Amino acid sequence: MASKRLRITYVKSMIGYREKQRETLRSLGLRRLGQSVEHPDTPSVRGMIAKVQHLVRVEELDERPATE
Numbered sequence: 001m002a003s004k005r006l007r008i009t010y011v012k013s014m015i016g017y018r019e020k021q022r023e024t025l026r027s028l029g030l031r032r033l034g035q036s037v038e039h040p041d042t043p044s045v046r047g048m049i050a051k052v053q054h055l056v057r058v059e060e061l062d063e064r065p066a067t068e
Contacts, residue, residue, distance in 0.1 A: 004041035005061040010034065012055045024051045 010030040014022050028048055029037040038061070039045045049058055 004063060005038050006041050006045065006049070007036055007038050007059040007061055008049065009036040009057045009059075010055065011057050014055060017055070021052050021055070024048050025055065028052075028056075030056070 008028055008030065010025065010033055013033060014025055028039065028045075041060070049056065
């Protein structure tokens, strides 16, 4: 079954923001400015994005075909 994916790009520095927001970026797998990662579109990932929405850009990717 194919599922939606999200591409999350780290676009603004975390300097000057709270430690919880820094930890959220790290848990999403974002380490360097300009870095992009892909995650499944789940409520937990959406919640993390909501906490750092001012630091990231999110793109919804087309559904991937199932691998056979």
